[in-house]
Amino acid sequence: xxxxxxGADLRISLILSAAAVLWLSTALSAPLLQAxxxxxxxxxxxxxFSPVCHQIPGRSFWIDxxxxxxxxRCTGLASGLLLGCLLVASRAGLCARRLPTPPRAxxxxxxxxxxxxAALEQSGAWAGSIWARALTGTMAGFAIAPYAVAATRDLxxxxxxxxxxxxxxxxxxxxxxxx
Amino acid sequence: xREPADIYKPALIAGAIFGTWxxxxxxxxxxxxxxxxxxxxxxxxxxxxxxxxxxxxxxGRAALAGAMSGAIAALxxxxxxxxxxxxxxxxxxxxxxxxxxxxxxxxxxxAEAAEIMARIPSSIFLIATMIISVFIDxxxxxxGGVLGRALFEKRAELPPTAPPSDxxxxxxxxxxxxxxEGGDPGAEDSTRGD
Numbered sequence: 001x002x003x004x005x006x007g008a009d010l011r012i013s014l015i016l017s018a019a020a021v022l023w024l025s026t027a028l029s030a031p032l033l034q035a036x037x038x039x040x041x042x043x044x045x046x047x048x049f050s051p052v053c054h055q056i057p058g059r060s061f062w063i064d065x066x067x068x069x070x071x072x073r074c075t076g077l078a079s080g081l082l083l084g085c086l087l088v089a090s091r092a093g094l095c096a097r098r099l100p101t102p103p104r105a106x107x108x109x110x111x112x113x114x115x116x117x118a119a120l121e122q123s124g125a126w127a128g129s130i131w132a133r134a135l136t137g138t139m140a141g142f143a144i145a146p147y148a149v150a151a152t153r154d155l156x157x158x159x160x161x162x163x164x165x166x167x168x169x170x171x172x173x174x175x176x177x178x179x
Numbered sequence: 180x181r182e183p184a185d186i187y188k189p190a191l192i193a194g195a196i197f198g199t200w201x202x203x204x205x206x207x208x209x210x211x212x213x214x215x216x217x218x219x220x221x222x223x224x225x226x227x228x229x230x231x232x233x234x235x236x237x238x239g240r241a242a243l244a245g246a247m248s249g250a251i252a253a254l255x256x257x258x259x260x261x262x263x264x265x266x267x268x269x270x271x272x273x274x275x276x277x278x279x280x281x282x283x284x285x286x287x288x289x290a291e292a293a294e295i296m297a298r299i300p301s302s303i304f305l306i307a308t309m310i311i312s313v314f315i316d317x318x319x320x321x322x323g324g325v326l327g328r329a330l331f332e333k334r335a336e337l338p339p340t341a342p343p344s345d346x347x348x349x350x351x352x353x354x355x356x357x358x359x360e361g362g363d364p365g366a367e368d369s370t371r372g373d
Contacts, residue, residue, distance in 0.1 A: 051315050054211035074213055101238070107329050118212070144322065147238065151325040154239025162186070162243065 009092035009099050012152045013085045016145070020082035027075065031066035045069050059130065072130045073114070076137025083138070084145025092149075101150050102143075110143030183234045186244040189227035193220040194251025194320075201252060202259025214319040220252040221245030221323020222330070229331045241328035242321040249320015253312040261305070271301045 026045055033042035046069045049055060053074045060067035061075060068075060092099055114136035121128035197220035201207045209215040224244045228236050236244075264274060275297075299307075 051312060052214045052319070077213060101329070104329055107326070144326075147325045147329050148322070151238040151242035151321065151328075154237050155242050155321075156239075158237060158239035158243050161183075 007092075008153055009149055010089055013089035013092055013145070013149050016148055016152060017082055017085040017089060020078050020085060024070075024075070024078050024082065027068050027070040027078070028063065030069035031063040034066045035064035042066075049074075059133065061130065061134075072134040073137040076134035076139075077141035077144075079134075080138035080141025080143075081145055081148070082141075084142040085149065087142075088145055088149050098153075099146065099149070101146050107143050107147070110139045114140045183240060184228040184231045184236055185233070186224075186228065186240065186247060189224040189231070190244050190247035190251060192227060193224035193248040195255055196220070197223065197248070198252035198255025199259050201256035203263060207256075214316065217249050217252055217316045217319040218323035218326065220248040221320040221325075222327035223323075224248035224320075225324045225327025226331050229327075235334040236328055236332050238325060238328055241324040241332070243324070245324020245327065246317040246321035249316040249318070249323070250313045252320065253316035254309065256316075257305070257309045257312060271305065272297075275304075 026048060030042050030045040033039075033045060046055065049069045053070050055067070055069060056071060057067040059071045059073075061072055062068070070078070088099065117126075117128065117132055117136045120126040197216050201210055201216045207216065209219075210217065221244070224247070225236060225241045228241070228244055264271065
């Protein structure tokens with residue numbers, strides 16, 4: 001019999017929540033370290049996020065006189081993921097079965113405000129605001145959570161299956177070579 | 180039962196396309212928005228897997244292909260960046276100085292950090308950057324794969340290809356009489372219909 005182990009969704013959503021907390025607290029640490037006079041660790045914290053975020057000061061939340069290491073939209077995405085994972089965790093705690101993933105329309109509806117806001121801003125039709133960016137990012141991040149939990153749950157089994165398939169293939173080739 | 184979709188070819192194609200795109204200055208600007216191009220490589224990899232017509236793509240398989248395409252895109256992007264820099268006649272040090280100047284606007288210790296970084300040989304710095312970018316881009320690619328699975332896969336999901344070891348049935352005393360590999364496909368009904 002092959003059913004998902006009870007508590008797997010709960011465990012995975014809590015792990016993903018912890019990762020989101022770590023991500024957000026590292027972004028938050030940059031201005032706090034800078035304000036505390038620890039310039040090099042602050043720079044290191046910013047360097048961590050520089051490949052994934054533009055970090056434009058005017059588009060970031062400011063804390064203690066310095067911008068966060070993530071822009072408002074990326075902060076919103078991570079916060080939304082955290083909220084979504086906590087919601088999945090609470091649902092998984094109540095339900096012993098594997099949680100179903102929401103339909104595609106849910107994902108599209110959650111991403112639409114962020115895409116629309118970014119398009120209006122880029123076209124110059126709307127000046128945009130830091131809170132709008134954060135809020136639309138939060139909605140998108142929240143929507144990703146159930147899919148991220150489902151993928152993380154299946155990933156180890158898929159990776160193990162792929163390794164076995166490759167070793168079977170390699171074994172078959174070796175046997176064919178010796179015959 | 181149909182074989183699961185191949186992940187290597189789609190990951191290679193998507194990683195090569197989006198990696199090259201990410202390595203070209205100005206054109207790579209979308210990457211500033213939460214690694215959009217890397218996420219895009221995962222979406223494309225998953226789309227190619229779904230279109231290949233093999234068995235339905237599972238969430239885990241989509242994430243695996245996405246992660247692979249993200250890692251490939253990171254390597255291709257780094258190499259394209261080096262080639263573009265060479266074609267434009269710019270040195271790695273010049274690029275680093277520009278980055279430091281930008282960082283100086285936000286944080287006063289950037290120049291101090293640049294002095295420390297200048298002591299590291301360029302080749303080691305490049306290799307380290309490449310390795311770090313693989314570790315950063317793989318999760319974003321996986322996220323793209325998951326988004327691609329949510330957007331493009333309309334068929335019912337099959338169970339993952341290998342059962343986790345903690346739910347394997349106990350070994351049977353009679354060799355070869357155990358249940359077939361892959362288990363009972365009907366056990367996953369709760370995930371269907373999405």
